[in-house]
Amino acid sequence: MSLGRLLRRASSKASDLLTPGSGGSRAALDGEIIFSKNNVCVHPTEPLPGLAEHHPGYLCVHMEKDEALGTTLILTWVPNSRIQRQDEEALRYITPESSPVRRAPRRRTRHARPPRPAPAPGEEEEGEGEREREGDGDGEGEAEAGEGQSGGPVVQEAGGGGGGGGGGAEDEGSCDLSADEVSRDSTLGSDSDTFSSPFCLSPVSEALGESSGSVFLDNESREMCDESMTHSASSASSLDSHAPCLENSQSQSVRWEEQQKVLALEQLCGVFRVDLGHMRSLRLFFSDEVCTSGQLVIASRESQYKILHFHHGGLDKLAEVFQQWKSCRETQLKEQASDEKTCMQFSIRRPTLPSAETHPEERLYRRLDVSAWLRHLNHCGQVEEEYKLRKAIFFGGIDPAIRGEVWPFLLRYYSCDSTSEEREAWRLQKRAEYQEIQQRRLSMSPEQHNEFWRKVQFTVDKDVVRTDRSNNYFRGDNNPNVETMRCILLNYAVLNPEMGYCQGMSDLVAPLLSEVQDESDTFWCFVGLMQNTIFISSPRDEDMERQLMYLRELLRLMQPRFHQHLTQLGEDGLQLLFCHRWVLLCFKREFPDAEALRMWEACWAHYQTDYFHLFICVAIIVLYGEDVTEQQLATDQMLLHFSNLAMHMSGELVLRKARSLLYQFRLLPRIPCSLHDLCKLCGPGMWDSRYIPAVECCGEHADSQSCPYGGTAGEPSPRPPPTPGEGKKGSKTRDIFNFRLELRF
Template sequence: MSLGRLLRRASSKASDLLTLNSSGSSGSPSVLDGEIIYSKNNVCVHPLQVLQGLGEHHPGYLCLYMEKDELLGTTLILAWVPNSRIQRQDEEALRYITPESSPVRKAPSKRGRHAQGSGEPHQPSPVEQSSTSSLDTNLQFPENSGQLQNSKWDEQQKVFALEQICGVFRVDLGQMRSLRLFFSDEACTSGQLVVASRESQYKVFHFHHGGLDKLSEVFQQWKHCTETHLKDQQVSNEKTCMQFSIRRPKLPSSETHPEENMYKKLDVSTWLNHLNESGQVEEEYKLRKAIFFGGIDVSIRGEVWPFLLRYYSHESTSEEREALRAQKRREYSEIQQKRLSMTPEEQREFWRHVQFTVDKDVVRTDRSNQFFRGEDNPNVESMRRILLNYAVYNPTIGYSQGMSDLVAPILAEVLDESDTFWCFVGLMQNTIFVSSPRDEDMEKQLLYLRELLRLTHLRFYQHLVSLGEDGLQMLFCHRWILLCFKREFPDAEALRMWEACWAHYQTDYFHLFICVAIVVIYGDDVIEQQLATDQMLLHFGNLAMHMNGELVLRKARSLLYQFRLLPRIPCSLHDLCKLCGTGMWDSGYIPAVECTGHHPESESCPYGGTVEAPSPKSASEGKKGPKTREVFSFRK
């Protein structure tokens, strides 16, 4: 049998094979060892280490086939091979997607024939690739091959570099800890498959061109892939894939903000409608609300962001803003001159505490962004000056690693060095969204987040409590807060989250609701598998760049809506709703405050909270602390 025919074969008996019991009961079809039951080309893996100049997509061929197993009866083998290795007819790689019992293993297909395949338009199918010899594996070009051939050589070197990072992959799914499917499109055909080993190692496969729905059907038919532990005593639980779930991109209507989808992205015409003839922003509350729900079009971010970051006031006219820019440009020049006029001793001290770290950070910040790409890029030097000058402007904060991640997107959108500097000043001074690196500031953020989790996701909160002090420190979310989700989501989604937070709609702490949304949507594994602190850190770390940002935002908006419906809140969360003002309403959001009883520096609750009468059970618990209860709860 040719390799092409083998790879195209999808058994019509796949469902029967998948549901075979472990003992192979009479009447069931015989197990075909090596039977391919699913195959898909152009399934991508994204390298964790993005090499400069390389794209993030690395397509390959994925297949599932059956194999006999002593304990499970049958198991599923998942294999993935880069398209580039199939195209080169790499015999070692082809063995990974050719089962042991396949005739191809005994009689390899002949090379040099061009078979007809059914791959997707932008990439040859495995059949076409496996029978093509158009690429010379050795890539030996004549000495004067010219720029085109040199270009081919460079491209092939990039492919080889990617193959070193994302090589062939083959696992027995029966030995894995969990499988997770995350659909990212409305039709529920594209998304990610996440395979987790028992050692908390993850592999993420991206289905950009559909096919994930068919794979879902395969998994749902496989009897060893269930949402709960198997109760069959003849099969060891430790040998089964016990965790399988599907995450779909839609939230039920009961779990979405009632005003979801009512606002479109703020574009040029909509933005101009918010300005009067003098250039002042009218109905600021409505503008912030529109940005909170719809975001801002990329073409006008550079004009709107300075308002959100309080560089410009909404009441300022166009003429006043131009005068302010000129004034601030002079001030910025004075700050820079102060830095450049340091004494030799001051320069040495500044280099040790600030400049050394800044110089290291800027050269590796957002280099995949075209704005900062390439050697001797003046925009990188501009970012460097902004950070050095900020350390002089605000020596109390100085510079901390990660600030370059916050400056870079602002500079790329605002484009002007002085304007970017003052926007960054506004970001650090006027938004709670950014936590300074001081311990007390981070602890305040974590306190609020713990209390939100106690209200919204009690089971997860209880798991944190069971882990003791290490669990309650929630190390998995420190980076979320410090870097504003920039390392967790692609730039487009992360910046959309920034805008929603900067809008200060109904709360100054919307970033904490985003944190809770991530936990609610992607944290079930932590509870179901009782992950320890280090495993929890690894779990959420591996989800970075593989989560659905739009889904998280919708969930966060819903959580905020539900929070503001609560008639009573603990006094520990009093500040989450007090600073935003009433907007266009006559009254603000003032729920009754329930005292938690934890005020070591005050005999009474500073927020006027009252202590709820304890139930008989809570009274018997003595000094165990306030009641732990879930005020509202809704999941995916």
């Protein structure tokens, strides 16, 4: 029996299970897949030249237990390119660990598999139709679903490689799926005794890893990907002696460039996975009269949206799933006439919103270890889905064993798009530049050296010998690592004479050097820290004042009682003297090294804000500042109170509270214009839209008569106009964008 036949049977069975009043109705199982659909498209918000507008993928919805909702729905979309590369991590998204169809993997012997001949022009559609007829007809015995050692079914392809399926030996349990062999829209049953999802980590997923063909790609795309994945450079002598080989190499080079475009596209359209129970609303726009095709628009509580395009039907089946979910309520649209059905809207009902004490995604991410890090790299060494990596680091941190590998990416020394070979070439180039900088320092004239010693070197020599002496890496007399740290700081002052050196920089360089353990690499990571991040030690008064202004506004918004106490203290209280050291030294004097470095990583991740360190400051005040307001401490007493807390606070508790405060901030429907910069630099991540809350003018502006963000006192600023090109995807898509701009979900 073909896999398509199995899925259609499962679809029929699942439909009975989900239909109220049916004889076979029962409660859904935790992890049960209740909807799946292939060839659901995402249209990149930033089109890339040379790539199609459509980016197809596989979408599924499965059940999970939820404390507030009872059961929630997890929606996942995985691009076909990830499935084609047999990415097991991507497959895990659409078959969770709790799914009843998962099986323990089995070892099997791998057999050689002859390549499938390319179809002649005009034969492709016929071949697909033939496979479909074989799957739907009576000849189900050609490919049986047999029980393996683990009890899971083994699915074999119906009508496999040339010769009507008898062209060569197949791996046991292997499957090479085309788009037509998977049902266009299906709701999958949970009877694991008779059906196994095509994405379980079991015999079938193991077969996916062994199969040489692509999954869910047409023949042309499959050939392109297979050739590009196996592409290797030919020797010059071979190219000169064989002209046909030259043409073939050029063709492979073109296909290799196409694959790189696909990888670049995945940076914009990677895996999309959300808990629908945490969303604000769902809206379905139908583009045909029978209401099967169209767009699904998911709106988060932060008013970000994602559009999934159903070009080949299936949207009506998904609407039925939403109608049967008790936490989803269909709402009537005022603009829609009663005699037409062009749109459906669902609101998510939650008994209570997620607790304000914790971020709803808290504890969902483990520490990034070696195996998890390698899963973020493709075969070229490029980081795939940078946003996902940063999110994992924000919540889970980094294993100390791989900090030296990951930190250069966070500090922008390495580009996430760079390959392993490109990074090695970049290191050699930057090492030569570093040697040139050091040579400039060593070749100073006596007058220049005296001036440099007076302004820079004298202070550096005093600081480095007392920095992180408890760290084994710098412990002991005549430690060469101390001299290396000294050289890095002196060379930085030569590179950036305007910045020079200020006390506290050694506290930032020391952890970098102890983790990266290379002088040149550490130097350039430190340059990236000082240039490309806001979370820095800066001697400039204007930088510090801007940070304190943001912090005062955050306290006024999120901790009004404490802000009122500061206001009563007058100008001295509003200077926030107690937190200057927090910002200048990046909490390194407030927490043990392990906890402080964990905070650094969370800030460097730039997840949802570039100013996460300010939320850490607010979290410290929320957790440990109650005595200040209760006892009405004066400015000097308040400074002493927080100084005495150094090394006595829980860094993990502070981080959890800071993530919660960030979550609450992003749920605010309006923010004062003074805090506009806290979210303007943040990218959309996996969403199609950025986080743009309404902005209120908080008062007069020195350089202009009106608010620079277009707002007036007490009134939100007007909505931004659609970005260029938003109206080119059809009338239904224009309706989606208009809906977003007018109602904000």
